[in-house]
Amino acid sequence: MLNLLFGIESAMRSMRAHSTAINTTAHNIANMNTIGYSRQLANISSAEALSIPGTPGQVGTGSQMSAIERIRDLYLDKQIRSELTNFGEWAALVRTYENLRAIFPEVDNPGTAGLQHQISKFFESWQALAEQYKLPPAERNIAAAKNDILAYAKGLTNMFATRSAALTSIQLDLNTELRLTMDEANNLMKEIAEHNKSIVSIMGRGERPNDILDKREVALKKLSELINFHVGNRSDGSVVLITGGHTIVSGGDYFELTPTASAKDSKFERVGLFEYRGAKPSDITDAVTGGKLAGILKARDEVLHGYQVQLDILAHSFITVANKIHSTALDPVSGAQANRAFFVGNRAASININPDIKTGSDILDTKFVEGDIAEIMANMDNKLMNNWVRRNVGSVMTSDTLLGNNGKISINGIEIWYSASDTIADLLVKINANVETFSAVWDDTNNQMFMIANDQMTIEEFMADGLTPAIPSVGPPPYVPVLSLLGLVQEQVSAAPINYPGSFMGDTVRNVQSWFAQEMSTDVKTSEQGILSIGYLGNNYMVPWQSSDPVIVTVGSIFGYAPGPVPPALPNMGVAIFSEAEQKFHFGQGIGSGAGQNKILPLSITDASGTMSKTMKMIGNIRFGEFYDSMVGQLRGEIDSAINIQQQHADTILLLDNLQTEITRVDEEQEIALAKQYQRAYDASVRLLSVIDQMLNMLINRTGTPSSTDNG
Structure with missing residues (x-):
């Protein structure tokens, strides 16, 4: 009798297990098109057997539903989340680059009438003015040529301003998007925390919360596209999410992201996190290294700001060099x-035409020879932007000062002969005969000479025979070469102020403060340390620096002195200063010593490592006419690269998703086949119960019936 009862229990267990299995297949089919759903598999196993005395071996007790398994590759989930983080970052960057493509149409159409077109027209209008002076006076139309210059100058300044404003506008739009993205991330973190609570509760009852695990994974994927995080799994089934050492979700709790004010620019916010109840938010911006938030920050603070800096460099260089030339011209009335x-x-945002230039007639064009200033301005486009030769002594002399000797100056191999009776003005006229290669002006007000060229200059001076190096001597008679008389130095100068305009902390960089302490005041942040490579007097000096150094220490190392232990082979440069008033660096050298005492040689300042030359805005040897094209070419390359990188991540996500889908997807035919298999087992259990029922009927109704003999 007991054995028959075991059979009934086994059949009942089988029916329960297989009916649950059929329900599982039905659930799978019902969720065939549910996003993020993982196919579930009913695992049926044998129930624990019993040992009964007198029975050989154990007695089986049937089957049981041991688990409803969630079919999924958890490692693939981790890979997909990682790729989504990268994709989210690059998607934000690509959107920004597409906006830049619209701001700088030359990216797709180099011939479009953009900023480069305005730059070219500005210089061409000066050339047209210079050409007027080659005509007979009666045929000249100076007024019309000057009006054209004024018109193109207005177009140029307006385009600088509109391009700069457009960049700022995109930055502000990204700041708004930063806020919205943080709100979206907060909602997802809240959802994940709620799922954690449900999972802990269900697992606490010994059940598997498969559907909620799927929903949590969907939320994790969405969140991973917004911000980088590490997932930590707890034994209770909940997860902990950590971003750069900061916990954003812990079990059933989540910690909100919030915008925080920037110490550099109050218009642009940073990412804060309420890590502790009632406390001020912590700034975790530096911990955000992936996802849409990182892409927005990088686009706003690096990409857009970088192109804003380049526009500023071009605009400031225009202002500096054009003003040095134009301000030396003569007033046609006073002479x-x-x-x-x-x-x-x-x-770029502030460049404008001098208010004193109200009409074309206010534009000046002559210094020593009719139209010479116009000719110099016209050829400015092929000159270096931040490398020039200037006078570095304060002795009073004018353009009428006599040179006093016969000799020859060679500038980049071009020979210029002079005589003792020549004045400084005569020398400059001879120099400007080569205006397409180099040109010079004299500032009578400040006793300054200013010279620009299409390449770094090697200037050598020789005596009257054209062969003997012109070296100063006390005589008798005393001999003072022209280079010594003028006290010329060749300079590399910051192409624009290094400070950040409108900095929340103050926009003036100080000599006596460290780079690190002032990083919020500089346009381009320095790295922690690095090495400057100084090409000087035929040598290559390596000058180490650290962001903990005061600015003056960096300058001193380049100049040739340093406090404390002196590193070997300092350049001992003739000029090395940081002007707080200008917020610009000046590095230069004049006449060398010994055999080089008749020469002024080029110098170069580049980064062997680190970012110091970028912080100092040393842009290398690039000409006015090349800079914008170079910037557009850089942008074109970055756009193509960003699109390619985004596509690579998209392709990887698709591949990984397909692999995961092959594992998790519900196959209708397979589920129907399993359902039929479970149905047959269920039917067999029912038939088994029927057999046992017949056996019990026989046992109860037949074996216990009294015989007729007993009745008698």
């Missing part, structure tokens, strides 16, 4: 130097 700058402002 004296007019000291009239052509531009005002110091960046």
Whole structure:
């Protein structure tokens, strides 16, 4: 009798297990098109057997539903989340680059009438003015040519301003998107925390929360596209999410992201996190290294700011060099130097035409020879932007000062002969005969000579025979070469102020403070340390620096002195200063010593490692006419690269998703086949119960019936 009862229990267990299995297949089929759903598999196993005395071996007790398994590759989930984090970052960057493509249409159409077109027209209008002076006076139309210059100058300044404003506008839009993305991330973190609570509760009852695990994974994927995080799994089934050492979800709790004010620019916010109840948010911006948030921050603070800096460099260099040239021109009425700058402002957003230039007639064009200033301005486009030769002594002399000797100056191999009766003005006229290669102006007000060229200059001076190096001597008679008389130095200068305009912390960089302490005041942040490579007097000096150094220490190392232990082979440069008033560095050298005492040689300042030359805005040897094209070429390359990288991550995600789908997807035919298999087992159990029922009926109704004999 007992054995029959075991049979009934076994059949009942089988029916329960296989009915649950059929329900599982039905659940799978019902969720064939549910996003993120993982196919579930009913695992049926034998129930624990019993040992009964007198029975050979154990007695089986049937089957049981041991688990409903969630079919999924958890390692693939981790890989997919990682790729989604990368994709989210690059998707934000690509959107920004597409906006830049619209701001700089030259990226797709180099011939479009953009900023480079305006730059070219500006220089061409000066050339047209210079050409007027080659005509007979009666055929000249100076007024029309000057009006054209004014018109193109207005177009140029307007385009600088509109491009700069467009970049700032995108930055502000990204700041808004940063806020919205943090809100979206907070909602997902809240959802994950709620799922954690449900999972802990269900697992605490010994059940498997497969559907909620799927929902949590969907939320984790969405969140991974927004921000980078590490997933830690707890034994209770909940997860902990950590971003750069900061916990954003812990079990059933989540910690909100919030915008925080930037110490550099109050317009642009950073990423904060409420890590502790009631405390101020912590700034975790540096911990955000992936996802859409990282892409927004990188696009706003690096990509867009980088192109803003380049526009500022171009605009400031225009202002600096054009003003140095135009301000030396003569007032046509008084005949004296007019000291009239052509531009005002110091960046792309602020560049404008000098208010004193109200009409074309206010534009000046002559210094020593009719139209010579116009000719120099016209050829400015092929000159270096931040490398020039200038006078570095304060002795009073004018353009009428006699040179006093016969000799020859060679500038980049071009020979210029002079005589003792020549004045400085005569020398400059001879120099400017080569205006396409180099040109020079004299500032009578400041006793300054300013010279630009299409390449770094090697200037050598020789005596009257053209062969003997012109070296100063006390005589008798004393001999003072022209290079010594003028006290010329060749300079590399910051192409724009290094400070960040409108910094929340103050926009002035100080000599006596460290780079690190002032990183919020600089346009380009320095790395922690690095090495500057100084090409000087035929040598290559390696000058180490650290961001903990004061600015003056960095300058001193380049100049040739340093406090404390002196590193070997310092350059001992003639000029090395940081002007707080200008917020610019000046590095230069004049006449060398010994055999090089008749020469002024080029110098170069580049980064062997680190970012110091970028912070100092030393842009290398690049010409006005090349800079914008170079910038557009850089942008074109970055756009193509960003699109390719985004596509690579998208392709990888698709591949991994397909692999995961092959594992998790519900196959209708397979599920129907399993359902039939479970149905047959269920039917067999029912038939088994029927057999046992017949056996019990026989046992109860037949073996216990009294015989007729007993009745008698």
